[in-house]
Amino acid sequence: MLKNRNKQLIVLLFAGFATAMACNQPAGTANKDKTDSAKVANADSVMFVPPDTSQIPHTPEGDLIRYGRELVLHTAQYLGPQGTVGHYLGNKMNCTNCHLDGGTRPFGYNYFSTHGRYPQFRGRENEILTLEQRINNCVERPHNGKPLPLDSKEVIAIASYVKWVSTGVPNGKHVYGDGALELKYPDRAADVHRGEQLFMDNCSSCHGKDGQGSMTADTSTYVYPPLWGPHSFQKGSSPHRVLKMARFVKAWMPHNKAMWNKPILTDEEVIDICAFVNDDRIHSRPEKRDKSKPDYPDPKVKPIDYGTGPYSDTFSEFQHKFGPYQPIVDYHKAHNLPVIF
Numbered sequence: 001m002l003k004n005r006n007k008q009l010i011v012l013l014f015a016g017f018a019t020a021m022a023c024n025q026p027a028g029t030a031n032k033d034k035t036d037s038a039k040v041a042n043a044d045s046v047m048f049v050p051p052d053t054s055q056i057p058h059t060p061e062g063d064l065i066r067y068g069r070e071l072v073l074h075t076a077q078y079l080g081p082q083g084t085v086g087h088y089l090g091n092k093m094n095c096t097n098c099h100l101d102g103g104t105r106p107f108g109y110n111y112f113s114t115h116g117r118y119p120q121f122r123g124r125e126n127e128i129l130t131l132e133q134r135i136n137n138c139v140e141r142p143h144n145g146k147p148l149p150l151d152s153k154e155v156i157a158i159a160s161y162v163k164w165v166s167t168g169v170p171n172g173k174h175v176y177g178d179g180a181l182e183l184k185y186p187d188r189a190a191d192v193h194r195g196e197q198l199f200m201d202n203c204s205s206c207h208g209k210d211g212q213g214s215m216t217a218d219t220s221t222y223v224y225p226p227l228w229g230p231h232s233f234q235k236g237s238s239p240h241r242v243l244k245m246a247r248f249v250k251a252w253m254p255h256n257k258a259m260w261n262k263p264i265l266t267d268e269e270v271i272d273i274c275a276f277v278n279d280d281r282i283h284s285r286p287e288k289r290d291k292s293k294p295d296y297p298d299p300k301v302k303p304i305d306y307g308t309g310p311y312s313d314t315f316s317e318f319q320h321k322f323g324p325y326q327p328i329v330d331y332h333k334a335h336n337l338p339v340i341f
């Protein structure tokens with residue numbers, strides 16, 4: 001009870017700050033004026049707030065953190081197909097297109113507690129991955145690229161920045177605002193046709209009717225990133241999962257309108273839209289490059305909304321991808337199988 005009340009209070013307190021962050025701020029200025037809110041960080045159920053960028057020290061370590069932040073915000077410029085540092089990414093997206101405000105926004109695929117939770121067992125690779133390897137995962141899958149050398153200055157800088165974002169977070173712990181918003185699952189499968197209509201009404205103005213987004217005048221990167229097609233994220237990458245994407249979309253899309261505590265779309269609507277976006281029968285996207293290692297060699301640790309079998313349960317690929325999800329969750333619980341999202 002008390003916990004919930006605290007949460008509501010903080011939600012109210014936080015609303016003003018979140019508005020400031022969500023409204024028309026260029027990516028580079030989003031981290032200002034957080035000092036007061038930072039005082040309340042780390043308490044249970046209190047929104048975590050990363051430190052102010054002005055507090056990054058002017059030391060060699062601080063310079064590395066600043067460079068890491070720069071790479072996360074302007075990834076394509078440095079590491080894209082025509083990147084100035086090296087040609088690693090297969091597309092011109094930036095980390096911050098998904099890890100909003102450089103991984104500092106609540107429920108926006110942020111880095112609040114990331115650093116202290118690695119090394120971590122990852123079911124997709126069936127291995128324990130370090131933070132540096134996890135960074136390369138995103139270079140390879142959503143960015144459709146090839147991995148950077150793990151000891152490169154760039155990987156070390158991004159890892160230093162990710163560590164800095166989680167300043168004050170106890171090692172291995174979660175904080176309020178990391179992870180994703182919870183959704184209520186409809187008791188029907190996602191409706192792709194309804195999703196298409198909702199997409200046209202709520203998303204196409206920026207991401208395009210054809211989902212390809214739009215580029216900056218010099219075509220170095222995106223103003224509005226693509227959601228499918230050859231320049232978008234790969235099949236099997238995290239955002240390719242309907243629920244994984246729907247939780248993010250509910251919190252922050254349509255951009256500059258929705259906020260995690262003031263969503264525009266209902267749970268059913270975002271699930272329908274993300275089913276349309278991620279429907280491989282309608283939309284193509286790049287495939288995994290290194291086919292020598294299959295994803296999720298152990299089906300027991302496959303997320304519920306992963307659309308490719310085999311599974312440790314009896315449900316179809318269609319139901320895993322599009323729902324209804326609750327019967328799958330119930331089955332997993334009844335059979336002592338992990339429930340992973």
Ligand code: HEC
Nearest residue numbers: 093094095098109114134135138139142158179233238239
């Ligand atoms: C198209 C979207 C997209 C892009 C672009 C992207 N990522 Fe990710 N990334 C994700 C998603 C989705 C997750 C999983 C988040 C979750 O499970 O909550 C993730 C997870 C991560 C994690 C692990 C977070 C954790 O707490 O476990 C790291 C680190 C990361 N990404 C770094 C990067 C870096 C660095 C870049 C740029 C080189 C990048 N990502 C680009 C979508 C993206």
Ligand code: HEC
Nearest residue numbers: 096097098101202203206223224225226227249253254255
């Ligand atoms: C007003 C413009 C606008 C609208 C409308 C909008 N978006 Fe976005 N969207 C953006 C921008 C800009 C980003 C990148 C954010 C950044 O870089 O800070 C983005 C990022 C994303 C991403 C992660 C990056 C990627 O390309 O995979 C997804 C997924 C997404 N939007 C889905 C949606 C969906 C679904 C809708 C409709 C419900 C929607 N957006 C509506 C502007 C918009």
